[in-house]
Amino acid sequence: MITMKNNNPTLKALEAEAIYIMREVVAECEKPVMLYSIGKDSSVMLHLALKAFYPEKPPFPFLHIDTTWKFHEMIEFRDRMAEKYGLEMLVYTNEDGVRQGINPFDHGAAYTDIMKTEALKQALAKYGFTAAFGGGRRDEEKSRAKERVFSFRNSAQAWEPKNQRPELWKLYNTYIHKGESIRVFPLSNWTEKDIWQYIRQEDIEIVPLYFAKVRPVVHRDGNIIMVDDDRMKLRPGEEKCHESVRFRTLGCYPLTGGIMSTADTLDDIVAETLGAVTSERTSRVIDKDGGSASMEKRKREGYF
Amino acid sequence: MDGLLRFITCGSVDDGKSTLIGHMLYDAKLIFTDQEQSLELDSKVGSRGGKVDYSLLLDGLMAEREQGITIDVAYRYFTTDKRSFIVADTPGHEEYTRNMAVGASFAELAVILVDVAHGVMIQTKRHARICALMGIKHFCFAVNKMDMLQYRKSEFIKAEREIRKLAAEIGLENVTVIPVSATEGDNVTSHSPNMPWYEGKALLPYLETVSVDEEAESVSFIMPVQRVCRPDMSFRGFEGQIESGEVRAGDELTILPSGEKACVSSILRAGEEADAAHKGEPVTITLDRDVDVSRGCVMAKGKLPHVGSLFTAQVIWMDDVPLSQGKSYLLRLGTKTLSATVMKIKYKVDADSGEWVAATRLHKNEIALCDIAASGELVFDPFKDSKALGGFLLIDRVTYQTSACGIIEHPLRRDENLTLQQTDITRELRMTQMGQKPLTIWFTGLSGSGKSTIANALEKRLYGLGRHTMLLDGDNVRMGLNKNLGFEPEDRIENIRRIAEVARLMNDAGLIVLTAFISPYDDDRKNARAIIGCESFVEIFVDTPLDVCEGRDVKGLYNKARENEIPNFTGVNSPYEVPDDAEISVSTVGRTVEECVNYIMECLWERLRI
Structure with a gap:
């Protein structure tokens, strides 16, 4: 396509x-x-x-x-x-x-x-x-x-x-x-x-977090947060699980929501991006404080 | 560029620009769902009574949302099956016209909205004029709010007639007129059943198919040099973007303004070796011989651009501080920056009627035709031939604001004609005959600081040494040559300019000139230095504190100024900018006139020697 x-x-x-x-x-x-x-x-x-x-x-x-x-x-x-x-x-x-x-x-x-x-x-x-x-x-x-x-x-x-x-x-x-x-x-x-598309055309190296992989995550307030180290404390009722996720943007791990995905090649990511229905900043927890x-x-x- | 269309939307306030684009994105499903949700949420608290307010998609600044207007250009990016688009949504208020010009400078096509009930308004005309000026060749007028007048064809025809008249007046080439309703979505993405009488395309299909290719494009190679790349002694490359034509290894290029020639040894295209490179591509070029090339030079092949310092241009003024004739600005053209003076405002263009109006000042958002003189050689072309070498900025030397943008109409030949008439008796010959080196000694300082007294004593000393001198001061200049000048800013600038020109002529004649004027502004002194030339110019700051000058008050002027009888009196109700680049600074407190002159003579000695 x-x-x-x-x-x-x-x-x-x-x-x-x-x-x-x-x-x-x-x-x-x-x-x-x-x-x-x-x-x-x-x-x-x-x-x-x-x-x-x-x-x-x-x-x-x-x-x-x-x-x-x-x-x-x-x-x-x-x-x-x-x-x-x-x-x-x-x-x-x-x-x-x-x-x-x-x-x-x-x-x-x-x-x-x-x-x-x-x-x-x-x-x-x-x-x-x-x-x-x-x-x-x-x-x-x-x-x-x-x-x-x-x-x-x-x-x-x-x-x-x-x-x-x-x-x-x-x-x-x-x-x-x-x-x-x-x-x-x-x-x-x-x-x-x-x-x-440019990353793919030029074969630019990017952080592997952009590619889907099974990672330790928790579901919190509608976001999928990765447990990247033991500073992340689980809240009552939360459970660490292992799911195939990737990240559309990267930042501080507690503030960066991942998405469920199996896209583990650049082609798959570009395909997913072309078909995306939400803008990438929805996965940033920080932008939403204080409205639009x-x-x-x-x-x-x-x-x- | 294949496949990508850059366009702007403009038109008068409330004609619905943001709403139109917002609706187009919404209907064509070109927005993400979170933006859609945020839009619906915002609309509930907005002013359209719970109906979707599409303009909220674009008006992104808080002040814009509060006031319900567009202040600055918003860029939106969208792609349909047929084409990619970048749209600049620009403000309609006259106050923000300069932001509209910003959007126009990058666009190939303009969508101008017209409220069908109001027809063509002043802002419509102003925007159409600016778009045409900035080089836009394709125009689509969207006659909006057809729903408010029951989609009547007669109303559309009336508006269209006015639009066609305007297009003819300004000389717009490719004009399409489409009846739409931005809020209801008629003729936005598809043909509206409400207006069966309209036979043309709806807006989006029109934008998807319109061709904006340039017909007669220049094939001569032009590349302004951005930077010299010198990682080590073995490599010396010239970085820049190719503005027209193509370049190949082995091509002989001319370096402007010097006119030196060299051949291309190698080409890096976006960092990769290549045999050739074309328009639009970023390159690094190495040459086969050592020639003098730096930022601001232009590499060219084929038809060469103009080299000169005088040209006529259309200027759009963008600064709150108005343009004054004779004031010096920084001029940025291509990759070159140098100082330049707007010598003459030939006329202003009335935004409404398009008529030419005489003017000596130009205010924000006004357009005028001006003669401009640069302080050195520029490589340029008329804007219609080359956007890259025909568009320029004027930057305020003090505030660094971008005061204006301009497009070059044609070079002025005057300077070339004048320089051709070289006389046989040169400045050097006169210098030898008179046995002295000409010089302008420019005194500056507060009223009562002792400028005239010291200048007078210095002239006597020089006379005693057998030097040929001339002293210019307020008395012999203001009452004669400059008696038609007042104390307005333009006049003040012109006063100093004339004095500097006279001093230069006298220097040409071999004389040593002494001038004694307050000349309170740094700009003016810089301008004088530029006219006379650094090699013949010595600035002396007579450094006497204000209270001492006021205590002396020889002419009783400070007293009057304090009583408010003299407006704009330097030091009292008008500033004195202390020079930081004066060659000589002489403090008069505790010194006799004789001591001051001795000190100046010591400093000047080297400059006076042949």
């Missing part, structure tokens, strides 16, 4: 656009960094960065915000990629949050604020990065659909959606004042389907 053209014109155009954007940032911005979340979008970003600057290595460091609650397989994958491509991989954790014992089970939205948003802000400030690449796509969510490719943050790292800089043709105005920074989204115009505008609120506060 899926016909895969070797030379898919849409993917070619999207690839060219992303490479163009990455080169612009490196040519114009003082201190760029690539946010590396280890997910499939990050894998695509890394692949594009390798292509854009070849034979040079990507001329910027990579930054991973480690909440200490990521899937183990993600951390292994991160370290392997950094080694394989000789990347400068910076890992940052909000140690204050760790000391206070902030965790996703007890602290809900505060956990995301402290361990992700705040940690990201701290890391960007610590290294003085003026531009940060992110893998955000406009098809993910409504407020993202409104965001420019070059998205400006004031000195408090907040987004001002009502006053975005006009962005015309391919002419990106990268001028900023001291203390301000830019978030850059080279994958803005990609859809989830494009990401999967919650992502915009987070972004205004500095979330990626």
